[in-house]
Amino acid sequence: MRAMYTCSSLYMCGTRDSIRVAMSKLCTFLRHFGVVACIIQFCILLPFLCRTLPFSTYYGVTSGRINFQQRAKMLNEDRVKHANLYFKNMMASESYRHYHSIGNGTHMYLAVAVVTVRRSGVKRVNESMGYVLQTAAGIDSFARSRNFINRTFVFICNVDSQPHKHEEARFLEPYLPFTKRYGSSSFSVKDIQLPHSDLTYDEKMHKNTREKETFDYSYCLKVAESFHPEYVLMVEDDAVPHTDLSSVLEYSLDNHLVDKSKGTPVKKKFAFLKLYYPEKWQGFAFELPRVLELISIGCVGGGVSLLFGLMVRSSKTKLTHWTMCQYFVIGVIIFMLTAELVCRQNILELRRLSKYLYQFRQAPGCCTPAMLYPRAIVEPLTTYLTSLPSPQHTDLAIYDFVIQTQTPAYQLEPNLFHHIGMHSSLGTGDKDAEHFVSTFKIK
Template identity: 40%
Template sequence: MKPLHTLLWLILLFVITFTLIVPPVCISLPFSKFYYLYNKQDDVTKKAELLNSERYKKSLAYFSSLHSESSKLFYLNMKKSGHLDLVVAIITVKRNDGTLGYLTQSVAKMDKLLKEDRNFERKFMFICNVDQNLYGHEEARNLEKFIPVEYRFENLSGIHQSSPHKVLYHLHKNFDTYQKETIDYMFCLEMAYSMNPDYVLLVEDDTLPLPMALDVLTTKLRWLTLFRSEPMKNYAFIKLYYPPKWQGFGNEMRRILEVIAIGMVGGGCFFIFAIRKKIFTQYLYFVLGAIYFIIFALLLDRQNVLELRRLASQLYSLNISPGCCTPAMFYPKWIIPSLLNYLANDNNKHHTDIAIYNFITSNNLTAYQIEPNLFAHIGMYTSVHQNSRKDPQEFIFSM
């Protein structure tokens, strides 16, 4: 084929791709550059609410299919068996709108995942109710017959008596919302730690595990512990969720390099078709291939490109953890006492996630974040700022 004909075919490919193929694909993909051009925010909100309602109904159906006594005994017998590999704590507080069913969804997904999991042999899960009204959190009460529940504002004989932080835990008047949030977090983390597991997974009640979550986590743990004399002590925690709105392409050097790498892959793919052609044609294919892939990736945006990593657990990446957010945090047991002491002495000057980040930076510790996320966030309406709504495109996903 002559160079002119080659160039015309490549131009045609670009035109067809970016006028007929990409726009229809991007219309249904949150975070793509076309998403809000074709979807009104109010319509996206209604869709997110509908998806939440459907998940809630499925979660109720899941629990109706369980034998409540057997379900609870699964965890109680694990606890009695001695040493635990993993303790999962789901921290929860009553929300004004009880019809959202966030806790029910979170517990249903986590319960199903743990009972099917073969990576952590001995595991325990409990709901950590930090609502000041013991009987006011009806959703947690309804789940108590299926899953063990611990209460912050109840006289317990466990960590309350032996904990150096018991005075904090008994405080009923937390005038600062973020102060209570940090103390609640401490309580649930220490309650889980008191059961002496190897690991603690602390999850907020509006966070759902994805099906491959524990498989991927186990794969990354094996990598982190490879050839290490003290395998659990080479990281402080692993963050399993980070807001997708901040996972897009940006000006950070690492993400710029990712765009360049995508271009190199695209150039290589196009170059294959020009191996036997002249040098000029080979360069032309390579450059246009790089441009083609980069434009495609930028229009999809990084959040959707990351989804390709879900093809296999080995493709997920471990990155240095950013400061924000605590919906799903995985801790090795060795770090928990030091973290609790730091949070207790932080004088509640910072939000919980920033206080945790300050802890690892001040102690020169390493923490990681897994990409893409192993958990999905469903809390479009937050429990901290009542009636405030987050960007609804974050909550358009299927499980």
């Protein structure tokens, strides 16, 4: 019996020693967890996943052999073919009747103006870029979506000083309603008079292209407002809607821009809702909201790392406060570095999983490719834009109006429009082609 007891004791001691050895190895692994995780994350996983993600750090390293100019041109040509096929399959007479009935109706929810002008420049004077064709196809598809059909009026606002030379706009005339600032219209448009002047928009002479651009924008706004819709959506001819535009815009208008706290829904007063902001400026920056966003991502990482540590520990092993802090800090560092390397633009794309995840925030000043306005703001805004003592960029002038009137303005992230205008309408040449190589289709 004594011999058996001795053997049993030795066995139990050996088992305890084995457990101690195993736990010692586990602790050693956990000490090196941060190093191992970083090597896997930053040297293997991220380089593989981010090799095709624009704006990511890894994409910048691996994209040296890509001809962005050629790729952007190829993608644009594919979209032009798709847009041409879209209108080829459309019956012009049916489209005319559809929009004619909406334009003559008693209640219009949304009026969409596609502002267009010829692209002129040294490199591509005679080459059609197909921008307005792509935009019109996307907007028409949006207007016929389940959420907006039969209450959305779309028209092409041709502000070219020689509208008969704008071939892309002329191609669209049988399919969509149109108005020309310096010509005729397919629907009844009164001669819109300039504020504080006896002149109409087509009689106004401009000092430079910057002033003309602002007056063009004001003219299209006024035409859209003349239909008395609840909202006006201004779309420049190089902005193609995202496939989520219909559902996200409807949700935002019914929830973010409506006050339901008093029982009866009341529309909030606002200047505009920006639906596009340049991706190159959507990254992390030394701005309080962006810094807090990055810290939040780090805190999520710290929580995940701490949870992992609790899961792998032995039931007899107790994590000290110091060890728990180490796990948390390691997770924070890994997640924040990952976010910086992947870049905020690509992280924002995860919000497209649901319309409830889109970020609603205060709007910055820049850029007007896609802007939604409440009808009430159109008259004071256009009066302000056409009364400026000296010409300004249209987007900056609109933002100055917001500041002076102290009217809130908002933005949705990620963008609900794709910007395709690599070649500027102001004749300033091509923009950086790297920002125009994203792959998407016109629905």
